[in-house]
Amino acid sequence: MYAKLIKVKLFWTLLVVALIPMALISLYSYYNIKQQIISSQLSHLEAISQLKSLQIEHFYNDITNDLHIIHASPYTKNLILNKSSDLAGAKKLFEQQLSQYMFDDEINKIYIIGLDGNIIASSQKRVSDNDAAYNKIAFEEGKRTMYFSDIYLSDVSLGKDKRYLFNASVPIFDYENKVIGVVVGEFTADAFFNQIQDYSGLGESGETLLGKKSKDKVIFLNPLRHDQNAGMKRSARIDGYIGRPAILGATGHNGNGLSIDYRGVEVLAAWKYVPTTGWGIVAKIDQTEAFKPLEAIRNSIALTALILLILGVSVSLKMSDDIAAPVDNLEEEAYRDALTGLPNRMMLMELLEQVINKAKLKDTIVAVMFLDLDGFKCVNDTYGHEVGDILLKNVALRLTNCIRQSDTVARLGGDEFVILLCGAQDIKNIEKIAANIIQALSKEFSIGGSIARIGVSIGISIFPINTINADEIIKQADKAMYEAKKSGKNNFKFTDEFHSVII
Incomplete structure (x- = not known):
């Protein structure tokens, strides 16, 4: 139980330690690449707006020269x-x-x-x-x-x-x-306009705009790529948020950045004021198109992150298992009998508490059998402790074969065993299991060429008929076991309290 808790905590700790740097690196890489794209695109747009402003000035200078020659x-x-x-x-x-x-x-x-x-x-x-x-x-x-x-x-x-x-x-x-x-x-x-509206280098969504301030509005002077019929009809309020690049350019500002165009679409734009005409020139491109290369980069980062995540989970699981293994072993030793591998007294008491709590909710009975082997000391004295230990292991195996998967066999120490019958339907069912156990252990044991014979005395206590306390039910079963020994051994007896209830 504690080993599992430690393992879970170690797993999440190792995983978080691995994931946080990975997530930070991924986010930084994505952000850094995005900023590079923005910077590159804005520089490109600024160069285009500068070129267009020079073309405007050149065009008007030519007209000015022609008029001056005539006049x-x-x-x-x-x-x-x-x-x-x-x-x-x-x-x-x-x-x-x-x-x-x-x-x-x-x-x-x-x-x-x-x-x-x-x-x-x-x-x-x-x-x-x-x-x-x-x-x-x-x-x-x-x-x-x-x-x-x-x-x-x-x-x-x-x-x-x-x-x-x-x-x-x-x-x-x-x-x-x-x-x-x-x-x-x-x-x-x-x-x-054909010269100004050369969309080379502006992709599928980019365009150039000419705007001029007129009272509290900015009027678009040239045809619009995305709305050809709206040229010189569309306008944007100077105090509004739609068409900000054109508003800034037409009101005397030079600059670039992320903004909103006349369609309400997020764009990357550069704007420049042309003093010769009082116009603002804008070069822009939709953010969705500008950031399209980020999709492949984002997918690559996501795939890399997924691979690293899988590796991180695998490594974290392996490391948490390795680190928690000694604790797991210690916990196993603390709850298991070293000789037979059966649950020991500590684990038995925890299981008994859980079984009793479930029985209270479901209104069922729980039987506790306290077993003490008859003739075990004689086997130990005759054949030695090594044969006695092997005999105990064989007894544990036969007891396990006599019960259901839902029941539990535990060894308290020496030649004392306890069996929990969690789902006993009635008293006759309990008596049948006890009789089967006596019959199974009465058969001879062949150990290294030696034949050993033993018996078993069983005391039985039942929840909730005898008691509702886990410690008390064990004591009552132990007491009933001694009564079985006094009456001739190799048999079973219920507690006196059980008999008084039945009577």
């Missing part, structure tokens, strides 16, 4: 100031010159507008519906300084790939540095 041209000033002798010819020549700026698909049209709002000259490459294709705000803003409008969706047909437009304007100065007009250009952002 600084003498033809522009002379047309507005009416200093050409042939205004019609000069206008035609100038419009041809403007058309040369339409060498690519980024510029839709260019207008030279006087301070009174009248169009003095235009490229005329594109024709707008009622001249509504340019934003009149650009003219008003262009009187004061260089101006870029927000990107907007075209409301006229400009071809298959022409959907997103913006206006830019710059003031025209005379030779005395006074504002005399405005250059207004209409530009398409489709090619620009």
Whole structure:
């Protein structure tokens, strides 16, 4: 009992000692690898956002240079100031010159507008519906300084790939540095978006976003990879938690980290503010995709941990068995008779207590037989103690064969034995077992060529008829055994108390 308890405690102690370091190492390895993935991904995203911001600045610098070249041209000033002798010819020549700026698909049209709002000259490459294709705000803003409008969706047909437009304007100065007009250009952002929205290196879920602050919101300026129809319609509140990377970028912040995008999805993102345009550029990728390599790593760690756990359990069991073995042996010796291997008095009393407690619950009887061998001293004196010891072992074997598995044979010492009958159904059953024991031990024993004959006197006490106390029931059975010896030996007797109850 105590050996088992010690074994269990040793097993769990050894297992915990083995498991805790293993668990800590596994968790540290997983966490460390995850942090490395996060750091690598964020550096990659930051590089992409930096590249995209440079592309934005380069794009707008090119447009600024084009507008400055136009507004600084003498033809522009002379047309507005009416200093050409042939205004019609000069206008035609100038419009041809403007058309040369339409060498690519980024510029839709260019207008030279006087301070009174009248169009003095235009490229005329594109024709707008009622001249509504340019934003009149650009003219008003262009009187004061260089101006870029927000990107907007075209409301006229400009071809298959022409959907997103913006206006830019710059003031025209005379030779005395006074504002005399405005250059207004209409530009398409489709090619620009194609460049900005190159998803190379962003996997299946990654994308780049352009956002601009508008009052208490951030508006997404470009088409969205996961929601193409929501471009320039979707927005996020600055004080909200949805779309945090775009909010941070559009409000002047640079940085990176784990965040929530406009879909409410957890992402790894880098954001950068572009002062030239007042925009924020975001490069991001879903965490589920970024952390996908962790699945294989996690499975490998789990498999390794399982193998180590199995090894740890096996080693712990072996070590606990080895360590507890001496205690187990000592406990076995303490509870067993050294000669016969039967339970001794200590174990008998514990078993008797348990049997009596069960009998109380089930309302059954327990019989205790106290046995003393008849003629054993004569065998010892005649053949010696060595033969006597062998005889006791044989007696133990025959007694064990006379009872059921649920019953118990114990040796108290010398030639005294006790038998517990736990499930005796009635008195006749007990008497039959006692008679079988007397008959079995009456048969001769052949030991090393010697023949020994003995008998047995049996005293029987019954719970709860005689007593309900474990010590007392043994004493009463012992007393009945002496009565059996007095009456001629090799027989059995019940206690006097039992007979008085029966009578």
